[in-house]
Amino acid sequence: MPETIDEILAIAEGKSTLNPKTEREGLVWGHGSGDDRISFKTISNRFLAKGGD
Numbered sequence: 001m002p003e004t005i006d007e008i009l010a011i012a013e014g015k016s017t018l019n020p021k022t023e024r025e026g027l028v029w030g031h032g033s034g035d036d037r038i039s040f041k042t043i044s045n046r047f048l049a050k051g052g053d
Contacts, residue, residue: 001029012042023047 002008008029016024025047030039
């Protein structure tokens with residue numbers, strides 16, 4: 001797991017793994033399972049700058 005928010009945001013930038021011709025919107029991070037599962041989404045700043053919702 002990255003140590004800073006800046007590192008997490010940098011990882012959120014990049015091409016989609018499902019469609020390498022497009023930029024991804026961000027990443028969903030998750031840890032654990034069942035009732036102990038914790039997850040959050042990092043939205044790409046590049047995606048937001050283009051007017052993404």
